Amino acid sequence: MSEAVIRVAGLGKSYVTAAGLFPALKGVDLTIQRSEFVAIMGPSGSGKSTFMNLLGCLDTPSSGDYFLVERNVAHMPGDELAILRNRTIGFVFQGFNLLPRMTLEDNVALPLVYSGIGREARREKGRQMLARVGLDGYALSLPARISGGQQQRVAIARALINSPRLILADEPTGNLDSHTSEEIMALFEQLNAEGITIVLVTHEADIAAHARRQVRFLDGFIVSDTATPVSELQPC
């Protein structure tokens, strides 16, 4: 019944360093079904960033297989990966990563440039997406004019614009205060409720608690995979 958006088997990634081959990821198996909300946790150096880069098709694995919506993308050429990043995956970064000299509507609609959509149609869609994250009326503002929380909303609108199956968020609240973080997480929960699969990386337990499943990384392996909200284990 349920459909696997992400299925990785024996996924490994090694980097060539001055000291020799460094294995950042040592064979990971994980399946994420449609409409799941998964938090990836772990200390730095645990391999979670490497894992996220592989999930996001920004990098290719050294070993193992990665099925994104049932297609093996482990050995896909770069241009096809770019199309996946454009159509199937939406990215949200810690640093928002908006282009500073573009209006918000153009920022939001930027992925559509690479889908070959005309300029007016792009802007129209961009304004729709801004409205969806509660920022209607800001279409012609520049990123520097709005708050961090608002910038992250714009980044989420950008991630949503091509109606992706999967949203990957890398420390999306890392640069935000706790109140704003809660707002962003509420937005993610709402999107998840609409059926979008969300995978987010965080090292904050209370952020991870918003997800319905937590996966912990350590030294390139998954050490725990639990559906129990972490926050219930801790006093708030």
Added chain:
Amino acid sequence: MLSAMLGEAWHAMGCNRMRTALTMLGMVIGVGSVVLMLAIGQGAQYAVAQTISTMGSNLYILISGSTSTSGVRTGSGFGPTLNVADAEAISELDDITHVAPVHQGTQQLVYGAKNWSTTIVGTTPSYLDARAWTLTSGYAFGESDVRSASRVALIGKTAAENLFDREDPIGKTIRIRQTPFVIIGTLAAKGQNLDGRDQDDTVIIPLTTAQRKVFGVPFAGSVRTIILQASSAEAMPAVEKSVTALLRRRHRLRDDMDNDFYIRNLAAAADSAAETTRVMSLLLGAIASVSLLVGGIGIMNIMLVSVTERTREIGIRMAIGARQKDILTQFLLEAIMISIAGCLIGLLLGIGGALLINAITDMVIVISGGAVIVAFAVAAGVGVFFGFYPARKAAALDPIEALRYQ
């Protein structure tokens, strides 16, 4: 897709106006100087070609030898070695279109209360044909005028202006050394020759009349110079040989004797003048091309800086779906747009400069469509060539590294 890319490139250019303008400046100066230098060079070539064409084409001039009296040697042209019969014999040779004996000197013209010193050319009707000289009014004298030594004259523009002001010279009688001449035609203006002498300051009269009434000749029928025109430039060397052989035979010169005449190729002087200006305009173009090259390197410089500065932007674009070729296209288009915009401004400035020079000096300036097209094509080529390396560098960035770049 391309239009979206163009928009992106346009946007990027607008983002850093100062830098874009400075980058463009290199192209502006490069293209502007190429266009201006080519205009000046081609203008000089045009002016020389113009002057050469007024002399007549494929001409040889025969000059009689010198004489020596009591140890005093005259210059060439004073010996009585060439005569009208020589000219007639030459005209029988192959590949010769026109032959005209010429007796030329300076005399005072008198008309009413005015007088003017000018060059009197005594010759035959073929002279006008050989020099491709037309009349603006009246008619030329014919062979019968030469035979009967008619007192008729054709007057050049400068001489006419000095003698008649705005009066119509046709039908007026002028006097040259007390001999009255009726002006029957006015000559078309030719301007200066290669030496800078005014070719229009002249009066042309029948050869016989000139010799009998104006100059006087020690030996009947002798002439100082004969102008002859070959049928084509290719025929000139053969004509030179056959004319020399004919005259040596006619003058009964033994093999060990020098020629008693000189034969001069007017085309050679013209060619060397044309060659000089051609080399000059090539040189100007070459110097200007260097500045175009420097402009191109300027573009590469700025594009490299731009790629480094926008590494993070490139990473973001890649993360949201830009393919390598999209990034390549974007940066390449940016370089091409900068160079083409610079080129357009340079063209305008170059053409403006050329027109300005034309307006404030009497230099001839020729702006040819070819030069403009070449400058434009080279500028676009420079944009592609110098834009490609930075663009490829941008496209080859690793998205993860680029995203992490601060």
